[in-house]
Amino acid sequence: MDSILELHNLKKYYATQKAVDDISFNIKQGDIFGLLGPNGAGKTTLLRMITGIFYPDSGSITFDGRPFEPENDIIKIGYMPEERGLYKKMKIGEQALYLAQLKGLSRADAMQKIKFWFKRLEMESWWNKKVEDLSKGMSQKLQFVTTVLHEPKLIILDEPFSGLDPVNANLIKDEIYGLAQRGSTVIFSTHRMEQVEEICDHIVLVNLGKKILDGTVADVKQQFKENKFSIKLAGIPASVEDGAYQIINQQANEFTMKINEGYRSNDVLLHFINQGIGIESFNEILPSLNDIFIQLVDGTKSVTRAFQNLS
């Protein structure tokens, strides 16, 4: 499939730090793409360049096969920033209409689409309410609607689930899947790794302005696997020790083990089969993205960097 977005050697330097330092990656059309990184890693700067708010110092962006032109391509992008808000005194319906018109939709067109989405997310009764009357989760929902209303090819969601209850979070999640199925590409930026694991096809991890990880969720997990397995046996074996593996943890007849270099999982299984012990289950333990994230980011100065840029 074609890439909807290609970043080539993007750089954006501020006076005191390299916010984005030579980052390149591709996003395939229809993917749900996770952009991960600790606070202050340069994610927001990167997203602002993709949405045309900032110009890169160097490097280029290709959008939908052509060089990115913020002026014209903006209508094909829907961006929900992390720092987001609404006009408090404005009525919900008018607000949605206004934001849609700013995206370039005609009034009639916008009206029709708002009605569709409001009905879909059960927000019809909100039309004449003011934003100040909404709860945080409700305004979050409204923001989501205004982001995807114009059916953008590329949807960028920065922490879309913060402040949502599980029911509404699921609702939004389903909509994200639906949008991806209908051909939109979603860039998803968050700290919540379990959500990334669940939703994303492809991830990129940035830290200190550099890309440190790029691949599908499955590939990344394979890449960081530590040959850990869990095995559940029918009984307690007489001889547990073997050269093929090391036991990390034992809970009665359940073992967590790490297979040594040069051995395969079959060696482990053979060891127990030869002893005539039944094997109830045998699973590979893949690292969670959370573990990988912490492993890669921990120890770097990612947190202190956030303060440096204030100097």
Next chain:
Amino acid sequence: MNKIWIIARREFLSRVQKKTFLLTTILLPVVIFGLYGLIIYLSVKSSENYTVAIADNANVFGGKIDSKDDIKFVFVKDESLVQLKEKIAKKELDGYVWVPEDFKPSKGDTISVVSGKTVGLMNREEIQKRINDALENQRLLSSLQISKKQLDSLQKGNEVKFSTTEGKEENDTKVGISYGVGYASGFMIYLVLFIYGTMVMRGVMEEKTNRIAEVIISSVKPFQLMMGKITGIGAVGLVQFIIWVALTVTLRFILPLFVPDMRETANVMNHGANEALQTAKQSGALDNLMHGLSDINFPLIIGCFIFYFLGGYLLYSSLFAAVGSAVNEDPQDAQSLTLPITMPIIFGIVIMSSAINNPTSNLAVFGSLFPLTSPIVMMARIPFGVPNTVPYWQLALSMLFLICGFLCTTWISAKIYRVAILMYGKKPTWKEMWKWAWRKN
């Protein structure tokens, strides 16, 4: 361009549809005019008859004090103090003056007016004046053998008129009116700059603190957002101004419908021939005033006012927008950041108050050319006459500078704005803002 229009439309409608807009735009002038009318009405209306008995035992008044309007002086003889007091109690009299037999006006003796209840300010002044006039008349007669009227005609000065070499007659009323109109328009511009400038600043601050700025900037350019806001609020100001002018004009037509009526009632109560003369004189002054007003080129003034209103507003509002974008939650930041912008406006008003007295001085000319002060100062000078006081070249140059000025401030502000609107956390320093203004994209 289309997006600026959409933004301006929202800014305009969201303000005009507010109740406070209706309140300040329509109710305020009505209330002010209402109060004004009420004051006039009451001051004319307070014509209760007031009778003062004069017991002139030393004959210092010569038996005559001019009665005026509603104040009557009645000379009484052979009535004791007790009788007078009784009459006051019976409301036949409102007050009396008891002049003792040994009273000597030349010695500066005090005359006391005794009244049943406290005398109102207007009546009090009138009574004082009448009594003093009568005393003065008597003194003149007794020592110089001339009447006060004779003295007045002797003292009357000859009229001194001013005119320009072009042969235009400049009467005092016209200069007075120019002064008034100039001061009013200069001051109006000053108010407009402050009120609408801070309105823009608040709007920008609201967008930043509500965190909606980034949402919008992902759809439109920061410049469009800023210009849309400025345009929208400018339109609010213009509409408000036009409504005020329209209301003022209508009320000015309506008000005299009540006032002449009152004046007539006052005239009916007027009996002295002296008073008729006074009225004639008054209407002469009124004619003079009308004449002076018609001498002033109102279409030019209103045209210039709208130009300087818009020019000044555009110039300052973009600066206010830049400041608003730099401010974070803390409103105190706004105060310290607005100071450098409000300074030139205040200078403008200072220069104006000097220019109004001397509209052709170097300071006045400088102030009316310099774009940061020209809207205020030039508006104060224009009513004195174009091209007499303000030559055409000065007007043209001032307008040109103002246009250049607002293009320049808008350009600088837009650059500060686009960085600052997405900047959270610490308040930027002036140095940083200066850097943003001159940074290349």
